[in-house]
Amino acid sequence: MPKGGGKIDAARAEYIERRAKGEKVNLRELAERAGLSYSYVRNRKREEKWDEAVPPPPKKKRGGQPGNKNSKGKKNAAGSHKGAPAGNKNAEKDGAYSTVFFDRLTDEEKELIAKTPLEVRAALEHEMKILKFRENKILSKIAEYEDAEEGAVYLSAMTEIRGKNNTTMRFSDSAFKRIQSLQEALYKVQGRIAKITDSLRALDESAARLELEQQRLEILRMRAANSADVDGVEPDDLTDVEREDEK
Numbered sequence: 505m506p507k508g509g510g511k512i513d514a515a516r517a518e519y520i521e522r523r524a525k526g527e528k529v530n531l532r533e534l535a536e537r538a539g540l541s542y543s544y545v546r547n548r549k550r551e552e553k554w555d556e557a558v559p560p561p562p563k564k565k566r567g568g569q570p571g572n573k574n575s576k577g578k579k580n581a582a583g584s585h586k587g588a589p590a591g592n593k594n595a596e597k598d599g600a601y602s603t604v605f606f607d608r609l610t611d612e613e614k615e616l617i618a619k620t621p622l623e624v625r626a627a628l629e630h631e632m633k634i635l636k637f638r639e640n641k642i643l644s645k646i647a648e649y650e651d652a653e654e655g656a657v658y659l660s661a662m663t664e665i666r667g668k669n670n671t672t673m674r675f676s677d678s679a680f681k682r683i684q685s686l687q688e689a690l691y692k693v694q695g696r697i698a699k700i701t702d703s704l705r706a707l708d709e710s711a712a713r714l715e716l717e718q719q720r721l722e723i724l725r726m727r728a729a730n731s732a733d734v735d736g737v738e739p740d741d742l743t744d745v746e747r748e749d750e751k
Contacts, residue, residue, distance in 0.1 A: 511538045512548055519549070523558040625707055628700050635697050642690045649679040649686070658682060 515538040522529050535545040549555075609617070621627045657676040665671045 511540055512545070514538060515540065515545055516548070516552065516554055519554055520558050523555070625704070628703055628707075632697065632700050632704075635693055635700070639690065639693050639697065642686050642693065646683055646686050646690070649683045652679040 515534055519529050519531075519534060531546055531549065532542045535542045538545070621630045656679050658679070659674060660677045661675040663673045663675075665673065
């Protein structure tokens with residue numbers, strides 16, 4: 505029987521089992537428990553490549569592992585988590601994307617929402633009115649700065665610097681610079697007005713085509729029913745409608 509006999513086999517099996525569980529194994533202690541010399545166990549481990557026989561650890565699944573108690577006593581979001589209190593805005597980053605809680609709106613805000621049109625044409629016309637108002641205000645301000653005295657300046661910002669000697673810095677704009685800024689805003693407003701105008705025109709054209717198609721279908725329906733008398737429509741008119749439809 506080779507040196508060590510079944511003892512070295514038992515030591516090897518224990519080493520591989522413990523390493524597979526992720527444990528660290530003290531080779532000297534292992535040899536002492538097996539009744540073998542440390543050098544003998546070390547040499548056999550190297551020669552037989554025990555570490556290569558250790559199976560890889562199983563892949564962990566996402567979430568808590570079996571036996572994990574990190575969330576004990578807590579409720580997760582997918583279960584019966586109560587969530588944030590009503591009206592909580594912990595996740596709010598931008599007012600444009602925040603959830604609106606209607607029960608917290610003021611009467612004025614509720615009235616504004618109630619008056620906001622939802623139908624396409626009404627919404628476009630509503631926006632057009634607002635844009636025309638803005639356009640008029642901008643044009644009025646441009647005219648005001650154009651009539652300003654030469655060399656006139658306007659306070660744009662003021663910063664107070666605290667220190668040994670408190671200092672207040674003031675930043676000013678000339679009338680010309682303000683006119684430039686207003687003209688840029690005016691171009692954007694007028695560009696939007698042009699787009700809304702095109703959209704309204706497209707709606708009108710679509711409505712006209714729909715009406716023409718309805719007239720054509722009504723005429724065809726009456727013809728199919730062998731109607732001898734089409735109220736208000738003469739033969740020439742029928743031809744005109746059909747000719748218009750072909751266009």
